[in-house]
Amino acid sequence: MIPKPVSVVATGGKFDLTDQTDIYIQDESAELKQIGQYLADKLNPSTGLGLEVKPTTDAPAPGNIYLSLSGSDSELGDEGYQLTITDKLISLSANKPAGLFHGIQTIRQLLPAQVEMTSKQKGPWEIATGTIRDYPTYGYRGSMLDVARHFFGVDDLKNLIDQMAYYKMNVMHLHLSDDQGWRIEIKSWPNLTAHGGKTEVGGGEGGFYTQEQYSDIVKYAQDRFITIIPEIDMPGHTNAASASYPELNGNGKTADLYTGTEVGFSTLATKKEVTYKFIDDVIRELAALTPGEYLHIGGDESHATKIEDYIPFMNRVQDMVVAHGKKVLAWDEIALATVKPNTVVQYWAKAENAIKGVAQGAKVLMSPAKNAYLDMQYDSTSTYGLHWAAYIEVDKGYNWDPANLVPEIKKENITGIEAPLWSETVGERKEAEYLIFPRLLGYAEIGWTPAELRNWDDYKIRLANHGERMKAMNINFYPSKLVQWD
Template identity: 65%
Template sequence: MQSTLRTQVLKAVAIVAMASAAVSCRTQAPASSTGTSTSTTSASERLTNERLTEQSLIPMPVSVTATNNLFELTSNTDIYVQDGSPELRNIGQYLANLLNPSTGLGIGVQTTQRAPKQGNIYLALRNDAALGDEGYELTITRDGVQLVANKPAGVFRGIQTLRQSLPARVEMTSQQAGPWQIPTGTIRDYPTYEYRGAMLDVARHFFGVEDVKRYIDLIAAYKMNALHLHLADDQGWRIEIKSWPRLTTHGGSTQVGGGKGGFYTQEQYKDLVRYAQERYITIIPEIDMPGHTNAALASYPELNCDNKARELYTGIEVGFSTLCTEKEITYKFIDDVVRELAAMTPGPFLHMGGDESHVTPMKDYIPFINRVQDIVEKHGKRMIGWDEVTNAKLKPSTVAQFWAKADYAKSAAQQGAKVIMSPATKAYLDMQYDSTTKLGLHWAAYIELDSAYIWDPATMVPGVTKAHILGVEAPIWTETLTNMEQLEYMAFPRLPGIAEVAWSPSTVRDWNTYKVRLGKHGARLKAMGINYYPSKLVQWSEQ
């Protein structure tokens, strides 16, 4: 979605016991273990807290209680998972696959009916209503690691915290020197917002399956749970629709700049869905309409009011295309597309766009959106639309995605619809960092790291409170981005900050402390092979 204005490790952790009493560091209510405020803690306690802070957890957990010791992974360490849950077994294997390449410890996965003997990692499910569906409790002692949650998704989120508690070199794909130590303590954590997403535009420039999987892994590392794929736009149609095959063979043949395009077969798309599901991420496909549809209009002349196929388009202008909203063939087309997408998409949402349809008269746009909502609902899905869809009468199940106009977000809330917060001035990852940035655009804003982090979804739009908000999403549009290296440079390190906005309570979020965590997190970004923007606002450590 773009505005009409734009035409463009860490060293091994070694925590030394500094006092006989454990130090408690709670992120929601800072206090020492004796109950005194952090401003009166001793010098030794402050030093210990600083070393624990070097774990640089992003997103910041709800509560961290630190104790003064270490657990060490050794060649005798295994991962034990509670018996009776194949999902937990798969998560255990995911963790082993993360740990083994860098540690070389050959950590195995075993099932058990009780907590294992010391020296191991234990993953289990436990009834703890306060944790919700994605919360977890991570307990690290000298003798072992225990990660428990209500649901497997919570265990998976906790693993992302566990990996960040290890030296950054654990992220590397070749064997590294030990020791592999984790500071001891307890973390209780759960998300602020139910929906925490990233959007990837594969229509302007096409990104293949392996690139998308890479992005899935990167957003999973920061506890995001949705990947919104922008699959069709003026420049290309990227998903095979068997009942309308020219959408991809013709409409998907090019991209911005005129290069070779591409598309996902239905089997490739299903593979991406499975890959995301294994990381507890829901894929949300988007077919933008009635505007942003030139690729479809070039593929099938009958979708145009004059029955003349349009030329393929490789520029970056917006707002010039529209489906013919008066023709029944248009709704047959939409029904077929939605039917095939719904059958391949187990998640609850289909995104139907609705933005920047400047050549569609409002008298035609409103009944079109109403009818599309009916089609999506008929196929058992909930519709998401960009904020312009609030011009129509929204169904209670419809979600409006705020990107530009606060009045539209407010209208959605007044209609009883949920809102996804994606303000272009804060959350659009393709916006340039400053005037020297060579990639991206700046029609919405220049967005430095502090700007991307310092905002509260629940107070950004008057009349849209936390109760109205489904969650937060960070879109990245690809008019100027042609490969993963460029994509990563624009997404990182803003994406981890927006992930924290979506996950962490506002009471634990502070730019001055976050930028310190992020700076120390630089070593992990480097170990993960991420090409990130080294903002001068942050003091970076890459060791």
């Protein structure tokens, strides 16, 4: 299993899934039905067992699966679950629906790998008996996709959301704007996408999400207990905005659409009121599309913005986000400004920035480029990816502890971990998967499993077992030589 559960007690027997098996839910609430149906939809195509979701008031008869909300097991928290499997019953309970959903991923992983295929497979469909009690170490377990350098469509995002859910991740951060493209429709500033969304790195056709499509993604993720965090990067990384609305441009040059991969040349006009009118409109529309708590305002690599302009800009934009009812997430440079209450600092490059954030009372989201960047090459022979921060082989991506990386950043300062995929070198789903997998599984485990239960020698055996699962799920993973794939 990945991530490794907190506690597993095996009892040596087996439960058989048969054509008599159904999924019983404790009441008819929409959430329970939906979680039960998610499990049925994952198991039915491959097993052909025709599992149905049925409400019940009592524990079901032998041979079935039972999902219930108990609500009073404080150790499990909001995302934990207890899974008790006997030869008669699979019984999954949790305080909250999110816990049941994570528990369902465990049930899937306890079945043979072929269960993940979408065509009918042979079976038998046996599960080992025992009890699992499980809950996450960090509340934020995320990945980021840069859809600005190369655009990825709605189906690509949904696919990744399901893959993340399988490994119990709960946040997807979308990098929606950069020099090369603006990817989210803003109704009050239509040229952002009409013009600014028209291309991407290498000169491809780019693209953008309409607000309707975006809401569909948000809902799809929400149904899988994943929160979408939208990022509008500013005041740098804003060439696409400036090319669409020249009055926003602050670097004194004419901004044309850009298809290269340099960073640090663009800036918004931080001294013009129109810029803040623009940002307020963008934040308002984005906040209305976002049920989650956070909006990400970037703040990285603003080399074309003077520091004396950067600081008041970041301070003012944080207040604007708060005024629209959201909390701020930003890259670690934000700590050069005032980190406002509830702002989370995303550590990617400079530990000293993250430390400054902690000193101001902020929590840190851990995305150290040297350990957690999905766009770093595995080694010097990797077809895709960059290596400015490091080569990150699968063992190196796994073998670190967020709470033990920077002495001044302790577990209580950390909200969790996020692994970003920057997309300068990848534009197709299969290319992106090659960089994301299998490293994402390791980041999922770092976020979920207690540090003292993790070690590479044990992990690499479990990872090998997931080779077949990833194949069954049609994931184009990098077959690292460090792992003896099954």
